[in-house]
Amino acid sequence: MTVKKFKLFLAPDVEKEEQWLNEMSRQGLHLIKYQYFMYVFEEDPGKSYVYQIDFRQDAKKDYFQLYEDAGWEYMTNALSSFYYFRTNATKSTIPKLYSDKESIHDSYRRMFGFYWLIFILFLVSQVGVFITWKGYLLQYMMVVVDIVIVALYLYMFYAFNKRINFYRRR
Amino acid sequence: MTKQPEAFLPLSQATYYILLSLREVRHGYGIMQDVEVVSLGEVILGPGTLYGALSKLEKQKVIEKALVQDDDRRKYYQLTELGKEVLQLEFIRLKSLVENSNVFIKEMEGK
Numbered sequence: 078m079t080v081k082k083f084k085l086f087l088a089p090d091v092e093k094e095e096q097w098l099n100e101m102s103r104q105g106l107h108l109i110k111y112q113y114f115m116y117v118f119e120e121d122p123g124k125s126y127v128y129q130i131d132f133r134q135d136a137k138k139d140y141f142q143l144y145e146d147a148g149w150e151y152m153t154n155a156l157s158s159f160y161y162f163r164t165n166a167t168k169s170t171i172p173k174l175y176s177d178k179e180s181i182h183d184s185y186r187r188m189f190g191f192y193w194l195i196f197i198l199f200l201v202s203q204v205g206v207f208i209t210w211k212g213y214l215l216q217y218m219m220v221v222v223d224i225v226i227v228a229l230y231l232y233m234f235y236a237f238n239k240r241i242n243f244y245r246r247r
Numbered sequence: 248m249t250k251q252p253e254a255f256l257p258l259s260q261a262t263y264y265i266l267l268s269l270r271e272v273r274h275g276y277g278i279m280q281d282v283e284v285v286s287l288g289e290v291i292l293g294p295g296t297l298y299g300a301l302s303k304l305e306k307q308k309v310i311e312k313a314l315v316q317d318d319d320r321r322k323y324y325q326l327t328e329l330g331k332e333v334l335q336l337e338f339i340r341l342k343s344l345v346e347n348s349n350v351f352i353k354e355m356e357g358k
């Protein structure tokens with residue numbers, strides 16, 4: 078049997094998302110698919126997994142093979158950039174995809190760069206609204222939407238920065 | 248222009264063991280296993296950490312793709328000439344660090 082849940086996590090909160098998935102798995106609901114904020118879980122009270130999310134933009138065949146060799150099962154992805162893996166939670170140590178601070182730091186920096194690029198493209202795409210400004214109601218509405226989106230991105234960059242500084246060496 | 252081998256020093260503990268494991272051609276998981284054995288269990292690499300390190304080292308031309316015919320799912324790696332130099336230089340650096348301080352550390356232990 079499958080269970081579906083909607084939930085919104087922002088990219089800087091991947092660790093919170095992982096914790097949530099692990100908690101769900103402890104309760105017998107194991108993520109098998111993610112699509113547009115919808116998480117699909119498979120019910121099996123007899124099992125428990127540890128989930129980890131990996132940000133990659135160069136995921137090729139050898140990438141999935143390496144994770145599989147290391148005992149991680151690939152489940153699903155978001156935006157072809159966030160890859161969800163799981164492994165059995167029966168081991169005594171808590172398994173992690175990243176074994177040092179430096180590589181976690183790198184991972185958040187790559188995420189920052191990715192969203193920065195999207196943000197710049199978004200700004201460029203909105204230039205037209207201001208060039209053709211005629212004071213229409215629709216244009217005012219678009220400006221309000223833009224302000225919300227810009228605020229969301231600024232919050233994300235602030236959160237990314239906090240993580241990046243936290244995982245900086247020394 | 249490729250960087251001089253000196254520019255890569257000092258290496259992180261993980262990078263040092265990764266380069267050391269490539270004394271033979273290996274794929275990613277082979278590297279993880281070798282590092283764990285050679286470091287006597289001190290360094291256990293996660294696949295995410297390893298994959299990132301390998302991509303970076305390959306870009307820096309410290310390691311390169313090795314051609315292995317009977318396995319098209321895994322990527323195999325080997326040291327480049329630059330990589331061999333980097334590893335040897337780091338070994339010399341660490342060795343002199345230990346040798347130069349040896350007497351003093353022993354003195355401190357004696358007190």
